[in-house]
Amino acid sequence: MDPNREHQMLTTRRHFFGRTASGIGAAALASVLKPDLFAAVSKGAKPALGPETLRTHFAPKAKRVIYLFMAGGPSQLDLFDYKPQLEKLHQTELPDSVRMGQRITGMTSGQKSLPVVRSMFRFQPRGKSGTMISDIIPHIAGIADDIAVVKTVNTEAINHDPAITYIQTGFQQPGRPCTGSWLSYGLGSANENLPAFIVMISSGKNSDQPLYQRLWSAGFMPSEHQGVQFRGGNEPVLYLANPPGVKASSRRRSLDALAQLNSKQFEAYADPEINARIAQYEMSYRMQMSVPDLVDLSKESQSVIESYGPDVNKPGSFANNCLLARRMAERGVRFIQLYHRGWDQHGDLPRRLREQCADTAQPSAALVKDLKARGLLDDTLVIWGGEFGRTVYCQGKIEKENYGRDHHGRCFSIWLAGGGIKGGVSYGETDDFGYNVVDNPVHIHDQNATIMHCLGMDHEKLTYRFQGRDYRLTDIHGTVVKEILS
Numbered sequence: 169m170d171p172n173r174e175h176q177m178l179t180t181r182r183h184f185f186g187r188t189a190s191g192i193g194a195a196a197l198a199s200v201l202k203p204d205l206f207a208a209v210s211k212g213a214k215p216a217l218g219p220e221t222l223r224t225h226f227a228p229k230a231k232r233v234i235y236l237f238m239a240g241g242p243s244q245l246d247l248f249d250y251k252p253q254l255e256k257l258h259q260t261e262l263p264d265s266v267r268m269g270q271r272i273t274g275m276t277s278g279q280k281s282l283p284v285v286r287s288m289f290r291f292q293p294r295g296k297s298g299t300m301i302s303d304i305i306p307h308i309a310g311i312a313d314d315i316a317v318v319k320t321v322n323t324e325a326i327n328h329d330p331a332i333t334y335i336q337t338g339f340q341q342p343g344r345p346c347t348g349s350w351l352s353y354g355l356g357s358a359n360e361n362l363p364a365f366i367v368m369i370s371s372g373k374n375s376d377q378p379l380y381q382r383l384w385s386a387g388f389m390p391s392e393h394q395g396v397q398f399r400g401g402n403e404p405v406l407y408l409a410n411p412p413g414v415k416a417s418s419r420r421r422s423l424d425a426l427a428q429l430n431s432k433q434f435e436a437y438a439d440p441e442i443n444a445r446i447a448q449y450e451m452s453y454r455m456q457m458s459v460p461d462l463v464d465l466s467k468e469s470q471s472v473i474e475s476y477g478p479d480v481n482k483p484g485s486f487a488n489n490c491l492l493a494r495r496m497a498e499r500g501v502r503f504i505q506l507y508h509r510g511w512d513q514h515g516d517l518p519r520r521l522r523e524q525c526a527d528t529a530q531p532s533a534a535l536v537k538d539l540k541a542r543g544l545l546d547d548t549l550v551i552w553g554g555e556f557g558r559t560v561y562c563q564g565k566i567e568k569e570n571y572g573r574d575h576h577g578r579c580f581s582i583w584l585a586g587g588g589i590k591g592g593v594s595y596g597e598t599d600d601f602g603y604n605v606v607d608n609p610v611h612i613h614d615q616n617a618t619i620m621h622c623l624g625m626d627h628e629k630l631t632y633r634f635q636g637r638d639y640r641l642t643d644i645h646g647t648v649v650k651e652i653l654s
Contacts, residue, residue, distance in 0.1 A: 223354040228624025229654070230549040230587025231358070233351065234493045234504045236532055238524075239332065240377050240511030243558035243573055244581035245602045246287045246521055249319050250300040253600040254286035254560070262561045266603050273326055275514060275563065276574045282561035284601065285571060288518055297592030304525050307533035308583075313592040314536055314545070315583040316652040320596030320605045323556055323577040323612045328377055328512065331555035331577065335612045336383050338641045345387035345632070347616060348503035350641045351623060352386075352393040354630050358500030361458035365503045366496060367395040370486040372510025372524050379507055388634040390441060395505060398492070400484015404463055405455060416456075462495055472538060477530040490531040494538050497548050511554055514572035515564050536585050545586040549622050553582030560601045579605045582615070588622035590654045610649055617646035621653070 245251060262282040276282065290303045295312030308315075325331035330340040337344040345353070348365040357364040367384045384395030398404040410416065434442040465473065465481070468491070479485035486508045493504045508528055513520045532552055539545040557580025558573035565571060579598045585591065596608040617627040620641065627646050631638040 223630055224624035225626040225629055226624055228588075228622065229547065230622040230624075231355075231547045232497055232500070232502050232504070232587075233348075233549045233551065233619065233623070234497060234535065235347070235506065236490075236528075236535075236550065236552045237505060237507045238511050238528070238552065238554040239379060239507050239509045240328070240513070241331075241554045241556045241558055241575055241580070242511045242524075243513065243517065243521060244319065244579070245558065245560060245573070246289050246517075247302050247305060247525075248300070248317050248581035248583070249579075249598055249602050250291040250302075251287070251560075251598075251600060251602045254284065254602070257284045257601070258286040259566060260284050262601065262603070266599065266601050268604075270578065271326065272559075273575050276559075276561070279563070282559075283566065284560050285562040285566055285573075288569070295592060297594070299592065299594050304522060305529040307530045311533050311536050311585070314540065315585045315591060316589050316593035316595060317581060317583045318595045318610050318615075318649070318652065319579065319581045319598060320608055321553065321580050321582050321610045321612060321615055322605060325556065326575050326577050328555065328575075329380075331575075332379075332383060335555050335615075337387065338613065338616060338643045342380075342382050342385075343387055344639065345389045345393065345641070346384055346395070347619065347641060348384060348395050348505055349386040349389055349393040350620075350630065351503045353389055353632065354620075354625050355502050355623065358502065359458075361455065362462070362496065362499055362501050363396040363455075364501065365393065365395040365505070366501055367397045367505045367507070368489040368492065369397070369507045369509070370400075370484060370489055370527075372508065372520075372527055374520055374523075375509035377509055377512050379509065383507075384505060388639075389632055395503075400482075400488070402483070404459055409456065458499075462499065463492065465491065475530075475534040475538065477534070479527070480531070486528050487531040487534075490535045491538075494535055494542075494544075497539065497544055498542070513558070514574065516570045517558075517572045518569050539586065547587045549587040549589065549619065550585045551582065551619065552584075554580070556580050560603050576603075578603060579609075584652065588653055590652055593652050595649070595652050608651070611645065613642045613646035614649055617642050618649045618652070621648045 260283070262284055267282070287302070291300045292303065292309070293299065294301045294309040297313050299312045299317055301309045301312060323331060323334060325334045325340055333342055334340045336346045352364040355364070365384070369379060381397070384397070386392075386394035396405070403409070430442050433439070473480055476491050477487045480487040480491055482488055486506065489506050493506060496504050510520070510524055536545065536550055539548050539550070556575055556577040559576040562571040562573055579602065596610060597606050598604060599606050620627040620630065627640060627642045631640045
């Protein structure tokens with residue numbers, strides 16, 4: 169094709185107006201390559217690296233988030249939602265008046281009966297607050313006065329993929345930015361040497377549920393806001409090290425040349441993804457120095473190492489990821505998402521739940537205590553929870569203790585601690601069956617609105633325009649749960 173003709177075809181009306189904004193884009197590009205270029209700072213001072221004051225709407229209580237996501241749906245009835253009446257109701261049929269025609273999954277829709285099953289674990293009041301917490305998680309009981317347990321979170325989704333997508337992006341279908349991307353967009357980065365949004369994944373002993381990379385995608389936002397996945401093992405980020413025989417100086421020259429080529433592309437097309445690509449290359453270069461220091465635990469005290477549990481020195485374990493999350497928080501990473509798979513317990517729940525709690529409870533509690541000891545908990549919001557909960561009725565044989573519980577979105581429990589959250593709180597009530605909310609419902613949109621509020625953002629005002637519409641994390645819903653705020 170004639171190059172001149174190709175250029176004429178590309179120069180549409182939209183493209184023309186896009187190019188008129190390239191002056192602003194060039195300034196943004198220059199700020200990526202040389203962050204202190206436009207900053208009026210004294211020599212040695214750290215330049216402002218993100219739009220912290222541009223998209224916050226009031227003074228934040230939290231500066232960062234650590235989200236401990238329990239993929240698969242933990243059983244709230246065995247952990248946080250104490251139901252003493254289930255002792256009397258054990259092995260009775262779930263009444264139609266309680267179920268109210270609720271749609272159930274295909275895994276129990278064929279059962280002839282829906283027998284109620286009590287928790288086989290004991291509950292006790294914990295801490296000065298007296299929060300009821302199961303004996304299966306004694307380490308969480310030890311931080312009862314630091315956490316707010318919300319027992320009435322609810323969602324319309326009843327299957328894993330749409331449920332996780334929904335709670336992470338505000339929509340059940342893929343394609344929208346996730347929570348971490350929204351916070352990266354709203355707050356920017358506080359450390360030029362690490363991404364604003366980092367993801368780590370660990371697995372329990374029975375973990376066959378997949379997790380897709382789109383769960384930490386930026387959706388229709390620039391890709392610089394997507395999560396960067398850290399892997400377990402000696403190489404947390406693939407292709408970060410220089411290839412054999414390539415010197416750091418050679419890599420620097422290559423990146424500079426590539427940036428010049430990409431800047432010419434930006435001048436021609438004004439595509440913001442070009443700037444995002446350059447920013448990612450530059451971040452990768454800086455991470456060659458920052459990541460090895462981040463994952464080096466040799467300077468941690470023995471008492472801290474031991475507090476996270478026996479798996480802490482095993483790369484890729486939940487305990488190791490929790491300790492790394494604290495180190496990332498110290499270094500200014502905005503959003504740290506830890507996924508732990510294996511909570512989808514349709515069978516053999518008593519044994520499998522013990523295993524999952526053994527893997528996660530001590531590190532989760534140690535993380536809260538560690539942050540608190542270092543003065544970081546006040547401005548770090550910690551969240552623990554999954555995409556939904558489990559039913560009061562069971563699957564399998566109760567007598568042999570190999571039963572399971574099905575998916576349940578009408579009510580489930582999460583806990584929050586730190587930046588902006590009131591400790592020692594138990595919020596919301598469910599019915600005697602732990603099946604329906606009877607007081608203070610918290611929809612997942614409300615949960616996300618509250619998270620954003622703690623970070624100084626009005627969830628109704630933080631929007632991103634795409635294809636002629638203003639989108640937000642909470643869609644057109646969401647109310648801040650003020651009762652759990654400090």
